[in-house]
Amino acid sequence: MKILITGSNGLLGQKIVKRCIKHNIPFIATSKGPNRNPECPESNYFRLDLLQTDEVEQLVVDQMPTAIIHTAALTNVDYCEEHPEECHQVNVVSSKVLYDAAKGVNAHFELLSTDFVFDGENGPYKEEDQVNPLSVYARSKVDAENLLLEDPDNYQNWSIARTIIVYGTGFGLSRSNMMLWALEALPKGELMKLVDDQFRAPTWADDLAYGCVEIVKRNQTGIFHLCGPVSRPINQIVEEVGKALKLSNLRIETISSKTLNQAAKRPPRTGFDLSKAEKLLDYHPMDIQETIPLLQKDLIHYH
Numbered sequence: 001m002k003i004l005i006t007g008s009n010g011l012l013g014q015k016i017v018k019r020c021i022k023h024n025i026p027f028i029a030t031s032k033g034p035n036r037n038p039e040c041p042e043s044n045y046f047r048l049d050l051l052q053t054d055e056v057e058q059l060v061v062d063q064m065p066t067a068i069i070h071t072a073a074l075t076n077v078d079y080c081e082e083h084p085e086e087c088h089q090v091n092v093v094s095s096k097v098l099y100d101a102a103k104g105v106n107a108h109f110e111l112l113s114t115d116f117v118f119d120g121e122n123g124p125y126k127e128e129d130q131v132n133p134l135s136v137y138a139r140s141k142v143d144a145e146n147l148l149l150e151d152p153d154n155y156q157n158w159s160i161a162r163t164i165i166v167y168g169t170g171f172g173l174s175r176s177n178m179m180l181w182a183l184e185a186l187p188k189g190e191l192m193k194l195v196d197d198q199f200r201a202p203t204w205a206d207d208l209a210y211g212c213v214e215i216v217k218r219n220q221t222g223i224f225h226l227c228g229p230v231s232r233p234i235n236q237i238v239e240e241v242g243k244a245l246k247l248s249n250l251r252i253e254t255i256s257s258k259t260l261n262q263a264a265k266r267p268p269r270t271g272f273d274l275s276k277a278e279k280l281l282d283y284h285p286m287d288i289q290e291t292i293p294l295l296q297k298d299l300i301h302y303h
């Protein structure tokens with residue numbers, strides 16, 4: 001086994017690198033910028049802009065991975081809404097280049113996708129439920145998924161790992177996440193304005209990395225739903241963080257999504273049915289009360 005990871009500077013990418021190191025799995029880490037993860041040896045790292053098609057094809061042929069875990073993407077949903085062409089290039093076109101390269105060397109191709117492929121009217125969702133993307137970002141992920149699902153060559157050696165609000169910390173991450181924000185704001189007594197009409201099952205990044213690597217190790221194919229164990233409204237997710245910190249008198253004001261004026265439309269109620277991942281991957285993710293102490297430890301380790 002030899003895994004090529006894209007987006008290795010990102011939150012999930014760093015956790016997959018960590019898992020590969022811990023379990024002695026041979027890997028190649030790639031990302032657009034210089035390596036920002038000091039725990040990833042430079043000898044394993046290749047700087048790779050996925051929009052440089054020739055370089056992508058060459059690296060895959062040179063390295064001959066047995067699997068590619070494709071975490072890299074434009075992940076800022078509102079940015080994608082305002083930059084649809086760039087979003088399409090990074091999230092769809094580069095996925096096709098990588099997928100074709102994987103096929104060329106007979107490697108497994110694992111695509112990271114999102115709960116936003118659904119419209120959020122009927123969550124929690126099973127893998128086979130009908131998609132209905134509401135935003136440019138969501139559409140780009142559906143289009144990338146369809147490269148595999150509707151492949152005219154009928155190549156079977158692929159998987160899609162869909163996930164929901166990934167949280168955790170790492171080295172030099174380019175963006176924050178809801179739990180980091182809550183950990184910072186709640187103890188200071190800062191007012192947090194949170195929507196109560198969007199339900200999500202946030203995912204501890206280490207649990208997600210476990211699921212992503214396990215798909216490859218167990219030679220699984222097809223779609224997998226990988227998220228946290230409980231879907232709650234966003235305000236209650238943050239209240240759980242407050243409980244884990246043993247804080248009383250949280251300053252949380254609930255608001256409606258309509259008042260946010262975000263560029264991209266969000267699905268109201270997602271969450272996944274995890275039965276398939278539990279059965280085939282032994283995926284048993286942790287809930288917020290368990291992960292917050294781990295996140296606090298990580299904040300010391302990574303900063």
Ligand SMILES: NC(=O)c1ccc[n+]([C@@H]2O[C@H](COP(=O)([O-])OP(=O)(O)OC[C@H]3O[C@@H](n4cnc5c(N)ncnc54)[C@H](OP(=O)(O)O)[C@@H]3O)[C@@H](O)[C@H]2O)c1
Binds near residue numbers: 010034051163
């Ligand atoms: N985070 C979430 O809440 C969430 C929810 C649902 C689904 N997902 C999906 O899960 C995956 C991983 O998410 P994440 O939170 O780990 O992402 P992230 O932290 O935003 O990292 C994304 C990585 O993609 C890399 N990248 C962007 N453009 C690139 C390009 N042109 N060439 C090469 N690399 C490029 C960046 O590399 P550099 O840093 O080197 O520039 C970055 O490290 C993504 O596919 C995302 O769509 C995430």
